[in-house]
Structure formats: structure tokens, C-alpha cells
Amino acid sequence: MINKLQKRYALSEQGAKDLVKGCLACVLQNLSFMLPVGLLYFLVADLMKGGIPSEKYTFYIVGCVVCLGLIFLTTYIQYNATYFATYRESGVRRITLAERLRKIPLSFFGKKDLADITSTIMADCTFLEQSFSHFIPELVGSIISTVLVSIGLLVTDWRMALSALWVLPIAFAIVGFSAKIQERLNQKAMDVKMACADGIQECIETVRDLKANNAEWEYLKGLEKKIRAVEHRSILNEFGLAAFVVTASLILKLGIATVALAGSVLLIRGSVDVLTFFMFLLVVSRLYDPLQGALQNLAAVISTRTNIARMNEILYHPIQQGDAELSNKGYNITFDHVGFAYNTGETVLKDVSFTAKQGEVTALVGPSGGGKTTVSRLAARFWDVNQGKITVGGMDISKIDPETLLSLFSIVFQDVTLFNNTIMENIRIGNKDASDEQVLAAAKLANVDEFAEKLPDGWNTTIGENGCELSGGERQRISIARAFLKNAPIILLDEATASLDVENETLIQTALSRLIADKTVLVIAHRMRTVAGADKIVVLSGGSVAEEGSPEKLMKHNGLYARMVKLQTKSQNWKLV
Numbered sequence: 001m002i003n004k005l006q007k008r009y010a011l012s013e014q015g016a017k018d019l020v021k022g023c024l025a026c027v028l029q030n031l032s033f034m035l036p037v038g039l040l041y042f043l044v045a046d047l048m049k050g051g052i053p054s055e056k057y058t059f060y061i062v063g064c065v066v067c068l069g070l071i072f073l074t075t076y077i078q079y080n081a082t083y084f085a086t087y088r089e090s091g092v093r094r095i096t097l098a099e100r101l102r103k104i105p106l107s108f109f110g111k112k113d114l115a116d117i118t119s120t121i122m123a124d125c126t127f128l129e130q131s132f133s134h135f136i137p138e139l140v141g142s143i144i145s146t147v148l149v150s151i152g153l154l155v156t157d158w159r160m161a162l163s164a165l166w167v168l169p170i171a172f173a174i175v176g177f178s179a180k181i182q183e184r185l186n187q188k189a190m191d192v193k194m195a196c197a198d199g200i201q202e203c204i205e206t207v208r209d210l211k212a213n214n215a216e217w218e219y220l221k222g223l224e225k226k227i228r229a230v231e232h233r234s235i236l237n238e239f240g241l242a243a244f245v246v247t248a249s250l251i252l253k254l255g256i257a258t259v260a261l262a263g264s265v266l267l268i269r270g271s272v273d274v275l276t277f278f279m280f281l282l283v284v285s286r287l288y289d290p291l292q293g294a295l296q297n298l299a300a301v302i303s304t305r306t307n308i309a310r311m312n313e314i315l316y317h318p319i320q321q322g323d324a325e326l327s328n329k330g331y332n333i334t335f336d337h338v339g340f341a342y343n344t345g346e347t348v349l350k351d352v353s354f355t356a357k358q359g360e361v362t363a364l365v366g367p368s369g370g371g372k373t374t375v376s377r378l379a380a381r382f383w384d385v386n387q388g389k390i391t392v393g394g395m396d397i398s399k400i401d402p403e404t405l406l407s408l409f410s411i412v413f414q415d416v417t418l419f420n421n422t423i424m425e426n427i428r429i430g431n432k433d434a435s436d437e438q439v440l441a442a443a444k445l446a447n448v449d450e451f452a453e454k455l456p457d458g459w460n461t462t463i464g465e466n467g468c469e470l471s472g473g474e475r476q477r478i479s480i481a482r483a484f485l486k487n488a489p490i491i492l493l494d495e496a497t498a499s500l501d502v503e504n505e506t507l508i509q510t511a512l513s514r515l516i517a518d519k520t521v522l523v524i525a526h527r528m529r530t531v532a533g534a535d536k537i538v539v540l541s542g543g544s545v546a547e548e549g550s551p552e553k554l555m556k557h558n559g560l561y562a563r564m565v566k567l568q569t570k571s572q573n574w575k576l577v
């Protein structure tokens with residue numbers, strides 16, 4: 001049962017156990033609220049016999065204290081078993097999701113947008129927090145306690161009991177019937193909410209381009225449509241819920257009327273005594289309360305399925321696994337007849353074979369869309385290949401744990417990601433154990449000191465979200481400093497020096513040549529002069545290796561590479577007229 005609960009509600013083992021405890025605690029609490037009814041029964045019985053006998057005073061006083069004590073105790077247990085356990089589980093759930101996301105291949109993120117994933121980790125978890133602390137234990141608890149009390153009523157007087165209980169199956173049937181409809185409504189509401197969140201995020205991210213193209217109004221009109229769609233869906237959801245819940249609640253209320261009616265008839269016929277009649281009225285007035293309260297939150301309980309399905313999509317997505325032990329001999333990277341596609345039905349790389357040797361610089365060049373970035377990222381196992389294999393020092397990388405493999409790589413991307421932290425800490429990402437001296441040394445190699453020391457707080461200046469307070473070249477230098485600090489045996493440079501001015505580019509290239517000594521270096525560059533000094537050039541065109549060899553050999557061959565070099569030399573003389 002614990003296993004089933006875990007899967008159904010995306011819970012940890014402890015979370016599933018806590019949910020069971022929470023439901024039982026709610027049953028106890030509901031039953032404790034019935035205790036005063038029992039006491040009242042005895043009190044009325046005594047009053048009807050002419051008054052409370054003096055020896056029973058203690059019984060009633062103790063009874064009241066015990067009832068109060070039990071109500072207090074069970075409420076305390078219920079609070080502990082639901083609220084505290086839920087918040088603990090919520091933390092576990094978020095960490096589990098984040099851990100899983102760390103191991104999921106990047107292909108997953110290509111299909112999902114950031115707003116969706118963030119919403120699963122934050123909003124869905126918060127929603128489930130509420131459902132598991134309030135709604136689900138209350139609903140399950142009220143169903144169990146109602147069944148227990150109903151058995152008691154049937155044993156006491158089955159005729160009166162039937163007049164009270166006939167409403168329950170009808171109310172449950174209505175609720176059960178509504179579940180499917182609610183689920184569908186919720187899914188649609190979630191879809192429009194996600195589309196809206198996406199639109200808002202995209203609007204914020206692209207505000208600069210929208211302004212530059214005078215396209216703000218056009219875009220906002222589209223966004224307004226999405227916001228209106230959320231509004232309409234939410235109203236429709238409320239109506240859908242209210243129709244079923246109000247009907248079920250009304251039917252439950254009918255139970256009190258039928259008990260009064262049936263009880264009166266039986267009382268007149270003399271087949272039931274006043275006391276039993278009175279007790280039934282009392283019990284019935286309380287019997288439906290927990291259930292009715294739980295019904296109000298039915299929408300939340302039903303919609304948990306949508307949230308859980310989204311969460312399970314992450315939790316049960318296959319992850320990249322592999323050996324954490326490395327047995328590579330050296331760091332040659334070999335592509336062996338590699339075929340790859342991001343999406344089924346398309347081909348991005350076909351039959352790509354080449355070796356990037358340790359101690360050499362291998363440059364990937366070719367026309368835009370030829371597959372250079374894809375090749376470099378496959379080498380670091382950001383995705384798994386569809387055909388062939390990639391080896392590092394003879395080890396098939398699909399059999400190496402992704403994190404272990406990445407420890408062998410220093411990567412400088414074209415699009416640098418920086419954190420809203422100080423320059424020092426942004427560089428330290430390259431090696432979290434590095435001392436301040438080591439960080440400063442790496443920073444100096446990448447010419448970061450040239451701008452860092454002029455900033456208001458020097459090295460401890462916070463650089464804004466994604467380094468928004470720095471220029472493109474400055475951001476790139478921080479990223480290169482990270483690579484220096486990491487000092488891994490394989491270096492991937494994807495247009496690493498593209499956003500640097502000529503002076504800085506020359507300085508950094510000198511530093512890079514120090515960094516790359518005896519390492520395996522894979523460089524992607526559009527500017528042919530950046531790769532003129534490479535040991536080997538691999539020309540990728542249309543996802544295949546068109547040419548490969550030293551720059552001199554390829555120039556002599558007079559193929560695609562030679563054409564690209566000539567074209568770029570020509571374009572250097574190009575000017576605005």
C-alpha cells in the first residue's frame with residue numbers, strides 16, 4: 001500500500017507513511033468530536049428520568065473534562081501528523097525533483113520550457129503541500145469516520161440509520177461522477193495557465209527586442225488573450241465544481257430532514273423511544289459536517305492528480321547513468337560513426353568520425369547549422385548519440401556517469417551563464433574548493449583584473465542577474481577564468497573569444513595557449529583566423545564531416561575550408577557605403 005501511495009501521490013516512503021498517519025489522525029479527531037454526543041445522550045436520559053442523581057455529578061464533570069482532553073489531544077495529533085509531516089515532505093519532494101532534474105538528459109529541457117519546470121517545483125509543490133496538510137487527510141478521514149459512525153447507527157436502530165444514511169451513496173456517486181469531469185477541466189485550466197506563464201516569461205526575456213522592433217503592443221495583445229483564457233477557465237472550473245459540490249451538500253442536508261420525518265413516524269407508532277430519536281438527531285447533525293467540509297475542497301483533491309502527473313513526468317523520466325570509475329587511457333576524443341537527431345524523424349549528424357587528440361587543438365568549422373555545437377556537446381554527453389559511439393581515452397562515454405565525465409571537461413560556451421553573485425564567486429564555480437589566491441590567479445590569466453579592479457567593490461562586486469551589469473566581453477572573460485580555474489584535461493571552447501575586442505582576444509589567446517598545453521582541445525570558431533593555428537581542422541557541413549586535416553593541407557586541398565578562409569579575407573575589406 002505504501003508503494004502504491006508513493007507512486008500515486010509522488011511521495012517519499014516516509015511521506016506515504018505520514019499520509020496514512022494523517023488520515024488516521026483525522027478519523028480520531030472526527031470520532032472525538034462525536035464523544036460529547038454520547039455524554040449528552042446519558043444526560044438527557046437522566047433528565048427524562050427526573051433529574052441528575054447526585055452520585056453522577058462526578059461522572060459528567062469527568063466526562064466533560066475527558067471529552068475536552070480527547071478533542072485537544074486528537075487535534076494535536078492530527079496537526080502534527082498532517083501539517084508538520086507535510087512541510088517536511090514538501091522539502092523532500094522539492095529536493096528529489098531538483099536532484100532528478102540534475103540527472104535528466106538535456107533533451108528533456110528542449111521539450112519543456114523553463115516556466116513549466118519552475119512551476120512544477122514551486123507552484124505544484126505548494127499546491128500539494130496544501131492538499132496533503134488539509135484536504136486529502138480530511139476527506140479520507142471523514143469518509144472513514146462516517147463509515148464507523150454509520151455502523152454504530154445501524155447497530156442501534158437500522159430503520160432510523162437507513163433514514164439518515166441513504167443520502168451518503170447518492171452524495172458519493174455525484175462526487176465520483178464529477179471527478180472525471182473535474183480532472184478534464186483542471187487539465188485544461190493548467191494548460192492555459194502554463195501558456196500564460198510562458199507568454200509572460202517570454203515577454204520579459206524579449207522586452208529589448210520587442211521595443212527595438214516596436215512590437216510591444218502586438219505582443220501584449222496576444223498575451224492579453226492568454227490572460228483572459230486563464231480567467232475564463234478559472235470561472236468555468238469554479239462553476240463545474242460548485243454544480244456538483246452544492247448538489248452533494250444539499251442531498252446530505254436532506255438526511256437530517258428524513259431522520260426527523262422517519263423518527264416522528266416511528267415515535268408516533270411507539271416503535272422508537274424519544275431518547276433514541278433525540279440521539280439520532282444529534283448524531284446526524286454532526287455526521288455530515290466533516291464530509292461537507294471535505295467536499296468544499298474536492299476540486300483541490302481532484303486537481304492534485306494533474307499536479308502529480310506533472311511531477312511524475314520528472315520523477316520517472318529516464319536518467320543518464322554510468323560508471324563513476326574511470327578507466328580511460330589518456331584523453332583522446334574519438335567520434336566513431338556517430339549519428340544523432342534532437343527530435344525523431346530528423347537527422348542532425350550522420351556518420352561523423354574523427355579523433356581530437358590529446359596535446360592538440362582540433363577546430364570544428366563549417367557553415368552555420370552544420371552541427372559544430374552539436375558535436376561539441378555530444379562529446380560532453382549533454383545528449384546521448386543515436387548511432388555509433390564517442391570515446392574518451394578509449395572509454396565509451398555512454399557508459400560513464402555524466403557528472404564524472406564532466407569533471408574531465410572545462411567548457412567555455414558562447415552564451416555565458418553568470419550568477420547574481422560576486423565576481424570571485426562566479427569564477428569559483430570552476431572549482432568550489434579553490435582558495436582566493438587560486439581564483440585570483442585564474443582571473444588574471446583571463447584578464448578579468450583589467451575590469452574587476454575598477455568596479456566599486458572590486459572583486460567583491462555583485463554583477464546582477466546573469467551578469468547584466470557587465471559587457472559581453474567581460475562576461476566571457478569570467479567564463480574563461482572559470483575554465484582556467486577548473487584546469488580539466490579536456491577543453492571545449494565554443495566561440496570563446498567571439499565577444500572580445502582584438503586586444504583582449506590576443507591577450508586571452510596567449511593565456512589559452514598556456515592552459516591548453518598537453519590537453520585535448522576542441523574549438524568551435526567562425527573566424528578562420530582564430531583557428532589558423534589549430535593542429536587539425538574538422539569541417540562539418542550538413543551534419544557530416546566534409547574535410548579534415550591540418551590548415552595547410554586543407555588550404556592546398558582547396559575545398560570548403562579554403563573557400564571559407566578566402567570569403568572571410570574578402571569580407572574583412574567590406575565596409576558600409
Ligand SMILES: Nc1ncnc2c1ncn2[C@@H]1O[C@H](COP(=O)(O)OP(=O)(O)OP(=O)(O)O)[C@@H](O)[C@H]1O
Nearest residue numbers: 110342343348366367368369370371372373374375
Ligand atoms: N536543441 C535543439 N533542438 C533541436 N534542433 C536543434 C537544437 N540545437 C540545434 N538544432 C539543430 O541542429 C542543427 C545543427 O545545429 P548546431 O547548433 O550544432 O550547428 P552549428 O554548426 O553549431 O551552427 P552555428 O554555426 O550557427 O552555431 C541545426 O539544424 C539546428 O537547427
